Amino acid sequence: MSQLYDSIGRGYRQQRVPDPRIATRIELALADMNDVLNVGAGAGSYEPSGRTRAAVEPSGTMIRQRPAEAAPAVCGVASRLPFPNNAFDASMAVLTVHHWSDQLLGLREMTRVASRRAVILTWDPEFTDFWLLDYFPGILDVDRDIFPTMNDYGNWLNVERIENVPVPYDCLDGFLGAYWRRPHAYLQEEVRSGMSSFAKLRDVGPGLARLRHDLENGQWEHRFGHLRNQESLELGYRLVVVDARSAN
Numbered sequence: 001m002s003q004l005y006d007s008i009g010r011g012y013r014q015q016r017v018p019d020p021r022i023a024t025r026i027e028l029a030l031a032d033m034n035d036v037l038n039v040g041a042g043a044g045s046y047e048p049s050g051r052t053r054a055a056v057e058p059s060g061t062m063i064r065q066r067p068a069e070a071a072p073a074v075c076g077v078a079s080r081l082p083f084p085n086n087a088f089d090a091s092m093a094v095l096t097v098h099h100w101s102d103q104l105l106g107l108r109e110m111t112r113v114a115s116r117r118a119v120i121l122t123w124d125p126e127f128t129d130f131w132l133l134d135y136f137p138g139i140l141d142v143d144r145d146i147f148p149t150m151n152d153y154g155n156w157l158n159v160e161r162i163e164n165v166p167v168p169y170d171c172l173d174g175f176l177g178a179y180w181r182r183p184h185a186y187l188q189e190e191v192r193s194g195m196s197s198f199a200k201l202r203d204v205g206p207g208l209a210r211l212r213h214d215l216e217n218g219q220w221e222h223r224f225g226h227l228r229n230q231e232s233l234e235l236g237y238r239l240v241v242v243d244a245r246s247a248n
């Protein structure tokens with residue numbers, strides 16, 4: 001999987017600028033934590049500054065994009081975190097668990113190295129109400145196979161709470177749902193290049209052609225134009241807050 005991000009991760013910091021509203025949600029979940037480990041850390045988005053002590057990331061391409069002042073990054077994977085039990089107050093993982101080959105082991109590792117809390121931003125694969133999926137139904141097939149359900153989290157971990165994280169209409173972080181109110185953006189190769197779901201589709205051509213056609217003939221506006229009145233949209237993104245105290 002590091003190979004995927006060694007290729008699709010090249011322009012990551014341009015396409016995936018941390019969004020301040022999402023950052024606030026993550027900061028709040030980690031508010032009283034002093035030592036934080038970021039797992040699947042990528043280029044360092046959403047790491048609470050001054051409190052993130054280390055990061056783990058398998059892709060060299062991603063590690064090289066970390067700002068000079070970011071926490072030191074170890075090249076490694078979630079299922080084998082190179083730290084002793086309770087080495088940090090908290091661990092965090094942002095939009096990465098779906099890439100892990102052994103998700104249960106990786107999540108258990110996150111609670112092993114954290115003495116108090118683990119915070120995970122993910123997407124609920126039972127959420128299907130997004131217009132983009134009408135054009136690219138293959139995304140749902142791929143993502144449903146790789147994202148753990150909210151029940152999985154409940155079965156695997158001591159989940160304290162799960163919060164909805166609505167996506168702002170002008171979201172800076174170009175993940176799959178970011179452009180829900182800017183449909184023309186999905187026509188741009190550069191925008192899609194920041195979204196791993198598109199990288200896994202065999203053929204985006206037919207979906208792109210239909211979207212372009214519907215945008216040109218007003219059909220998209222007719223079906224989904226009402227969304228332009230909304231400032232943010234619930235698209236299935238979830239913040240899973242886990243009590244790690246009893247993990248060791």
Ligand SMILES: C[S@@+](CC[C@H](N)C(=O)[O-])C[C@H]1O[C@@H](n2cnc3c(N)ncnc32)[C@H](O)[C@@H]1O
Binds near residue numbers: 016058062076
């Ligand atoms: C969508 S990026 C998210 C990066 C960062 N957390 C962020 O929010 O910008 C997914 C990251 O997960 C990393 N990754 C893939 N497999 C992994 C694994 N087994 N363990 C840890 N990280 C992994 C990828 O290399 C990539 O950097």
